[in-house]
Amino acid sequence: MAIKMGARSRLPRGCIARFVGEGAANVVFELTFPDPSSQNTQEFRGYLLRVPKAGKNTYTYPELQSYWEHDIVPIFGRDWLVEQRLVDLTVSDIIPHLNKVLTAEDERKPKPKRRVDFIGGRVDNVKYGMLVEDMRKKSPTDxxxxxxxxxxxxxxxxxxxxxxxxxxxxxxxxxxxxxxxxxxxxxxxxxxxxxxxxxxxxxxxxxxxxxxxxxxxxxxxxxxxxxxxxxxxxxxxxxxxxxxxxxxxxxxxxxxxxxxxxxxxxxxxxxxxxxxxxxxxxxxxxxxxxxxxxxxxxxxxxxxxxxxxxxxxxxxxxxxxxxxxxxxxxxxxxxxxxx
Structure with a gap:
């Protein structure tokens, strides 16, 4: 499903998240849905969910998205950029689920996947997340x-x-x-x-x-x-x-x-x-x-x-x-x- 720049998706309820990675201010998750063939989930195919960490006092995602659309895309064009767009999280009630996933990663045995200095960090309770193009392998041989x-x-x-x-x-x-x-x-x-x-x-x-x-x-x-x-x-x-x-x-x-x-x-x-x-x-x-x-x-x-x-x-x-x-x-x- 083609999404125009600036369009905002709405994440539905029931999706399951898996920890992918994180930086100092953001965490990235992979999403799966109970019914992946549903028309409501097709627009999320090929994307990961990025969300801000709590307590980082950075720009909001709408501000970051506006900067990307108006200042970055005109310079490089869309083909040279990892596609991203805002997603409304309010209906999904996914934030508590994401924090449970992070807690499980913190407690993973024998060793957490998270960096030592990131352990304990949690997702902020925000209205918007960001869908980012999945640049991982498309096939096993990639x-x-x-x-x-x-x-x-x-x-x-x-x-x-x-x-x-x-x-x-x-x-x-x-x-x-x-x-x-x-x-x-x-x-x-x-x-x-x-x-x-x-x-x-x-x-x-x-x-x-x-x-x-x-x-x-x-x-x-x-x-x-x-x-x-x-x-x-x-x-x-x-x-x-x-x-x-x-x-x-x-x-x-x-x-x-x-x-x-x-x-x-x-x-x-x-x-x-x-x-x-x-x-x-x-x-x-x-x-x-x-x-x-x-x-x-x-x-x-x-x-x-x-x-x-x-x-x-x-x-x-x-x-x-x-x-x-x-x-x-x-x-x-x-x-x-x-x-």
Missing amino acids: FVIEFKPKWLTQSPSAPADAKRCRTCAREALRQHKDNKGGMRRTFCPLDLLRSEYDPKAQEALCAALVPELDPFSTQFHLFSEWLRTNQLLKTLARVQQESDRHGTLRKENHDPNFELAMALRDCSCFIRIPGAAECANGNGVAARRVVEAKLGDVDKKNWEKKLGYWRELEEDLCQGYYRGTEKPRQRTKCQLERS
């Missing part, structure tokens, strides 16, 4: 990747002689504070734009993002080809750069463009790679599915709440982490360090 592209270009506040990009400088700071002495497996976002012509960048990204794939497999080839040819990340990098010309340290007043840049520096990229099996069309000719790549979690950032944190963090990074002069020196995978 391979799915989720990652945050982060800062695809250098921070305008970074020193001219920086030896690390903003994301890798932040990683060095995190490692230094953790004091574990090791490098977490990650990747440099700058490699995402160099993989078109830099084999070392391509190799580093594949090692970080698809280590499970056989380098001689069709799926590995499809992902490598996507890295070399996609326009999605190039567009994301361009908008990030155009929206923030001066950097965090020079921000005093509200700037919608900078707010957009920070939202796009914290979004997620979902990639679904089809399996090697090809589907035959009506004429019996093999028709290969293509790689699907979309941006999700593009949420408006709370300027007043975040600006102090952003500025303080940037000041910390300028105290040696951009230049790589902290002691002891942390190892990162930054493209600038490799150069």
Whole structure:
């Protein structure tokens, strides 16, 4: 069932939720219905339910949806974005059920699926949730990747002689504070734009993002080809750069463009790679599915709440982490360090 942008569905009673995952401010569930063939449930097929956590004091879902529709969709178009729309929860009385599901996850033996610092968190008693396109496997042979592209270009506040990009400088700071002495497996976002012509960048990204794939497999080839040819990340990098010309340290007043840049520096990229099996069309000719790549979690950032944190963090990074002069020196995978 086609739903126009801005339309609001109404979740019916009787649906059953299963915990899928969560972030700092939201939880995602899979929904099933007693009668999946019912006309009232067809519009929910292919979607997950996202709901806000209690006590987070973030923007309401209608505000987030309005921002997505009016500020994000015009930039990227719908094909490059994980589809989302509001859903009215009032009729369903589902919030108590969702919290029971979370309680069960907290008590799961031998180990909860939830992150330790998320245990105990519950869903807020809100009127609206959000239906988000399900970017998990469509078939058992699909391979799915989720990652945050982060800062695809250098921070305008970074020193001219920086030896690390903003994301890798932040990683060095995190490692230094953790004091574990090791490098977490990650990747440099700058490699995402160099993989078109830099084999070392391509190799580093594949090692970080698809280590499970056989380098001689069709799926590995499809992902490598996507890295070399996609326009999605190039567009994301361009908008990030155009929206923030001066950097965090020079921000005093509200700037919608900078707010957009920070939202796009914290979004997620979902990639679904089809399996090697090809589907035959009506004429019996093999028709290969293509790689699907979309941006999700593009949420408006709370300027007043975040600006102090952003500025303080940037000041910390300028105290040696951009230049790589902290002691002891942390190892990162930054493209600038490799150069």
